[in-house]
Amino acid sequence: MAGFVPDWSLQRKGATDQRRHMEKVKQALKERLPDLVSDEAIVASDGKHVIRVPIRSLEQYKFRFHPWQGDRVGQDQGQGQPGDVLGKLPRRGQEAGQGDKPGETPGVDYIEAEVTIDDIQGLLFDELGLPYLKPKPQATIPQPTWKFKDISPKGLMGNLDKRRSLRQNLMRNARETGKARVGGWHDDDLRFKTWVDEPEPEDNAVIIAMRDISGSMGDFKKMMARTFAFWMLKFLRTQYRAVEVVFLVHHTQAREVTEEEFFQLGESGGTKVSSVYQLCQEVIETRYPPGRWNIYPIHFSDGDNWSDADNRRTVEVLETLLPAVNVFGYGEIREGGYTSTLMAAFSRIKHPRFKMVTMTQRQDVYPALKTFFPRHRKEG
Amino acid sequence: MQGRYPSDREIWELARGMGLDPYPVLFESVPAPVLYEYAAYLIPGRMSHWSYGKAYHAMKTRYDYGLNKLYEMVINSNPAYAFLLESNSELENTFVRAHVMGHVDFFKNNQCFQHTAKDMVEVVSRHAERVRQYEFEVGREQVEKFLDAVLALEEHVSPPGPELPRRPKTATLPSTEREKTWVEWMRPEGGSPARVPEVKPGTEEADDLLLFLMNESRHLDDWQRDIIGMVRDEMMYFWPQVRTKIMNEGWASYWHVKLMRSLELSDDDYVNFARLHSQVTAPMMYQVNPYALGYAIFCDLENRFGKEAIFLSRTVDDDVSFVRNYLNEEIVENLNLMVYGAEQDSVVLKSRASESVREQLVRELVHGGIPVIHVDDGDFNQRGELYLIHRHEGIDLDIPFAERALHYVHQLWGRPVHLETRADAKRMILSFDGQADSRVVL
Numbered sequence: 026m027a028g029f030v031p032d033w034s035l036q037r038k039g040a041t042d043q044r045r046h047m048e049k050v051k052q053a054l055k056e057r058l059p060d061l062v063s064d065e066a067i068v069a070s071d072g073k074h075v076i077r078v079p080i081r082s083l084e085q086y087k088f089r090f091h092p093w094q095g096d097r098v099g100q101d102q103g104q105g106q107p108g109d110v111l112g113k114l115p116r117r118g119q120e121a122g123q124g125d126k127p128g129e130t131p132g133v134d135y136i137e138a139e140v141t142i143d144d145i146q147g148l149l150f151d152e153l154g155l156p157y158l159k160p161k162p163q164a165t166i167p168q169p170t171w172k173f174k175d176i177s178p179k180g181l182m183g184n185l186d187k188r189r190s191l192r193q194n195l196m197r198n199a200r201e202t203g204k205a206r207v208g209g210w211h212d213d214d215l216r217f218k219t220w221v222d223e224p225e226p227e228d229n230a231v232i233i234a235m236r237d238i239s240g241s242m243g244d245f246k247k248m249m250a251r252t253f254a255f256w257m258l259k260f261l262r263t264q265y266r267a268v269e270v271v272f273l274v275h276h277t278q279a280r281e282v283t284e285e286e287f288f289q290l291g292e293s294g295g296t297k298v299s300s301v302y303q304l305c306q307e308v309i310e311t312r313y314p315p316g317r318w319n320i321y322p323i324h325f326s327d328g329d330n331w332s333d334a335d336n337r338r339t340v341e342v343l344e345t346l347l348p349a350v351n352v353f354g355y356g357e358i359r360e361g362g363y364t365s366t367l368m369a370a371f372s373r374i375k376h377p378r379f380k381m382v383t384m385t386q387r388q389d390v391y392p393a394l395k396t397f398f399p400r401h402r403k404e405g
Numbered sequence: 406m407q408g409r410y411p412s413d414r415e416i417w418e419l420a421r422g423m424g425l426d427p428y429p430v431l432f433e434s435v436p437a438p439v440l441y442e443y444a445a446y447l448i449p450g451r452m453s454h455w456s457y458g459k460a461y462h463a464m465k466t467r468y469d470y471g472l473n474k475l476y477e478m479v480i481n482s483n484p485a486y487a488f489l490l491e492s493n494s495e496l497e498n499t500f501v502r503a504h505v506m507g508h509v510d511f512f513k514n515n516q517c518f519q520h521t522a523k524d525m526v527e528v529v530s531r532h533a534e535r536v537r538q539y540e541f542e543v544g545r546e547q548v549e550k551f552l553d554a555v556l557a558l559e560e561h562v563s564p565p566g567p568e569l570p571r572r573p574k575t576a577t578l579p580s581t582e583r584e585k586t587w588v589e590w591m592r593p594e595g596g597s598p599a600r601v602p603e604v605k606p607g608t609e610e611a612d613d614l615l616l617f618l619m620n621e622s623r624h625l626d627d628w629q630r631d632i633i634g635m636v637r638d639e640m641m642y643f644w645p646q647v648r649t650k651i652m653n654e655g656w657a658s659y660w661h662v663k664l665m666r667s668l669e670l671s672d673d674d675y676v677n678f679a680r681l682h683s684q685v686t687a688p689m690m691y692q693v694n695p696y697a698l699g700y701a702i703f704c705d706l707e708n709r710f711g712k713e714a715i716f717l718s719r720t721v722d723d724d725v726s727f728v729r730n731y732l733n734e735e736i737v738e739n740l741n742l743m744v745y746g747a748e749q750d751s752v753v754l755k756s757r758a759s760e761s762v763r764e765q766l767v768r769e770l771v772h773g774g775i776p777v778i779h780v781d782d783g784d785f786n787q788r789g790e791l792y793l794i795h796r797h798e799g800i801d802l803d804i805p806f807a808e809r810a811l812h813y814v815h816q817l818w819g820r821p822v823h824l825e826t827r828a829d830a831k832r833m834i835l836s837f838d839g840q841a842d843s844r845v846v847l
Contacts, residue, residue, distance in 0.1 A: 033435065039442035042458025049455055085456060085557045086809035088776050088795070088802060095800040096746030096755055098766040099691035103741040109754045114747050
């Protein structure tokens with residue numbers, strides 16, 4: 026062994042196997058996406074929230090003893106007397122496994138991953154795509170523009186910012202010698218102008234979120250609509266530089282509301298879906314010309330529409346809307362198993378940009394998102 | 406010795422002069438990631454599996470955040486290898502070398518280690534090589550999935566007592582012959598593939614789930630049998646360390662104190678040494694610090710019965726007999742040992758009485774704290790099903806875990822598997838047929 030100097034950087038087994046483990050964690054999380062996507066703790070969070078997700082598939086199940094049967098020997102500080110309570114027993118066997126903090130009490134190991142909204146977003150958005158991106162007419166695409174906006178210590182000599190470089194040189198000399206003079210140039214003194222690409226003004230999208238607030242839309246339906254809209258908004262924000270959202274609600278009449286109202290309003294009364302589709306059309310015509318905007322209308326309802334006459338009217342309006350939008354989504358949220366009259370009317374529409382899903386339980390949000398934003402699909 | 410730290414050789418000679426009998430020791434300084442890697446895999450060069458990567462990640466994270474520091478890692482082999490953390494100070498390294506002398510003497514002389522392969526570093530790297538080869542031949546995923554199952558069951562081997570014969574060593578054979586002879590060796594003479602798996606009660610196989618699966622399962626390819634054999638060999642090698650954790654650490658701590666005191670350290674160094682020793686033996690809340698307990702017992706034993714007694718104990722005891730024979734009231738009191746456990750939904754301190762502590766600790770140490778599962782029938786129902794029995798000794802199994810572990814047994818056996826145990830004082834049979842779990846309470 027003597028005289029042999031090993032190259033420890035070749036020692037990578039630990040790192041390799043660690044990476045494999047992380048891959049497996051990611052895979053396990055992916056399998057749990059349907060639950061995670063509709064986890065209220067995540068949707069309600071401001072993005073900083075971390076939740077602990079038990080990962081069962083990574084547990085190495087062994088024949089082992091019941092963790093809380095029988096006694097154990099341990100050390101303490103010597104003050105405790107027989108009968109003293111040392112801690113609470115961690116509850117086990119609960120599916121969620123949340124909130125169990127063994128703390129100082131020795132306890133059961135859970136295999137858990139700490140997950141932030143960003144992690145879930147990353148996994149989820151890997152699975153989504155933007156179908157029917159509108160090919161824009163050549164004329165409306167401006168030439169890529171750029172401006173000198175930034176200063177950097179590295180760059181092309183031709184872009185040297187003389188004034189700033191002099192200033193750096195002066196400052197460094199003052200710092201090092203106590204005299205503010207110019208001279209003794211270092212590479213570190215140089216500053217260069219750098220350019221940034223100007224965003225294309227047309228790279229915009231608008232979501233027109235519509236929701237049925239008639240008496241039949243209970244808390245569950247509200248939550249589903251909210252969760253869906255949350256991820257949709259997040260997703261589109263990663264795809265476009267600017268995303269605007271217009272919130273419309275309706276019962277027998279439609280109106281525009283704030284985001285807060287959109288998710289909270291609960292009213293009574295009947296339902297006339299055509300009212301909100303007409304309002305949607307109006308919004309598009311007056312504020313979001315389809316030539317300049319990518320438009321994503323989405324409508325949540327339980328499909329309990331007023332009358333067959335209004336269903337027909339709704340389909341008419343929808344058919345005029347479809348050519349103008351990227352994707353029009355209709356999410357029917359139901360708690361029972363029946364088919365609504367609206368759904369029956371819509372099912373006759375065979376337009377590739379019209380997407381319909383039914384959501385009856387929390388886990389349905391994830392497949393619904395995948396239906397609206399499928400990956401690897403070319404313009405039809 | 407004043408003003409200079411002893412060399413590797415000097416400290417080894419010093420240890421021998423004081424009565425220790427260690428193998429030659431090769432010391433090597435390594436950077437932290439390497440030391441933590443060795444610690445996660447328990448031995449350098451071991452086969453790859455994500456579970457080791459997970460352990461490595463956990464250990465290294467703790468180190469990176471300054472939560473704990475590993476000073477050394479010793480390998481039971483002849484010569485022994487000891488890896489020291491590159492960033493250790495001279496004094497820390499002297500302390501660690503002294504500590505290592507205790508471990509290496511223990512490896513050489515404690516009877517539990519009588520059968521451990523003394524060239525294990527080479528053996529595990531040959532294992533790793535074969536696993537890599539199998540990954541190449543049948544695919545990484547396949548091998549990983551198979552290892553998932555085998556590693557989950559790795560503890561269910563029958564550690565050889567001094568009187569049991571050794572399993573033939575295969576790894577030293579030329580590789581061309583090995584593939585064929587492997588299977589032959591694993592089957593008793595005259596065994597034909599078509600015979601009914603038979604369990605002879607009281608034999609090694611009946612107490613050694615891995616050995617039984619390897620020999621008797623009719624659903625395994627040769628590479629799979631080979632992997633079971635490798636994992637089993639490695640477990641056999643580590644098993645004595647599981648059985649002697651308290652003794653081994655206690656003995657090493659006893660000797661680092663003896664050796665360091667004989668060095669005539671400067672006052673500064675002496676203070677630093679005392680600090681290191683107290684770090685190592687610091688109490689662990691609601692756990693037992695094996696360094697502290699082993700050290701206390703050896704010191705007490707020497708005070709009472711002299712030097713010969715501690716050398717005798719280091720040769721013949723394991724943790725169970727060590728604690729049962731020598732843990733007394735004084736030590737229980739000095740180390741603030743106590744018994745605690747669940748009562749309704751609380752954890753309650755139950756007793757500080759030395760008999761209770763001793764009795765309970767022995768119970769925890771028996772069989773390394775791992776449930777004993779033995780093979781009862783390899784042709785249950787005359788349908789080639791496997792019937793296992795958990796030897797219930799007061800504590801139930803973790804039933805949900807046992808059900809999932811049974812899936813792994815099924816993966817290796819290929820036919821329906823059953824496990825008889827007791828839960829809530831009732832006999833219970835867990836079964837898995839590849840499709841569905843079932844639980845029958847008798």
